[in-house]
Amino acid sequence: MARNTGADCRQCRREKCKLFLKGDRCYTEKCAFTKRGKIPGVHADSRKKTTEYGLQLREKQKTKRIYGLQEKQFHKYYEEAERQKGVTGANMLILLEQRLDNVVYRMGLGASRSQARQFVNHGLITVNGKRVTIPSFQVKVGDVISVKDNKREQPLFAELKQAKKPANLPQWLDFEPAELTGKVLAKPVREDIDMNIQEHMIVELYSK
Helix, strand or coil, rough: CCCCCCCCHHHHHHCCCCCCCCCCHHHHCHHHHHHHHCCCCHHHCCCCCCCCHHHHHHHHHHHHHHHHHCCCHHHHHHHHHHHHHCCHHHHHHHHCEHHHHHHHHHHHCCCCCCCCCCHHHHHCCCCCCECCCCCCCCCCCCCEEEEEEHHHHHHHHHHCCCCCCCCCCCCCEEHHHHHHHCCCCCCCCCCHHHCCCCHHHHHHHHHH
């Protein structure tokens, strides 16, 4: 599976906003974007005014990086969203939110989406009691997501058991830290996605 091996903090600097790719570090003074928010590269200050196409491209790149996807994967979500009824941009974000790795992150099991993806890849997560190793697996209403029984005593998960329910847990999800188990209560809607994404610009870019 293709993945971005570049520095995470460099991606935030390039998009001129925090993408929260490093978990808790992004909330501290150690965050590279906080210390040095300048676009990387020696010619960053000499770049010309951004065009409409450039703005649309940056919005697409930012969203791809937030969810940790490559271009081919991301474009498939756009195509699927376009086939569905409703607003294409909102449909696309909802599909991205329903990815298993994103749900694991949203429940607080992973400090970042990349860590949550790693948990899924390594077979640490179950859906309705069955191990799932595909990060792009689409969860449905009623699905129960848990840490695999024989992995719950690992130091990281044992510490999570003592934690409180995440304060920023979306309304469409429930999670019980003591049991390391969560449930999909409803299908997410656009209002549940609190990230600063202008999805209409991505749709305009792809529809050209």
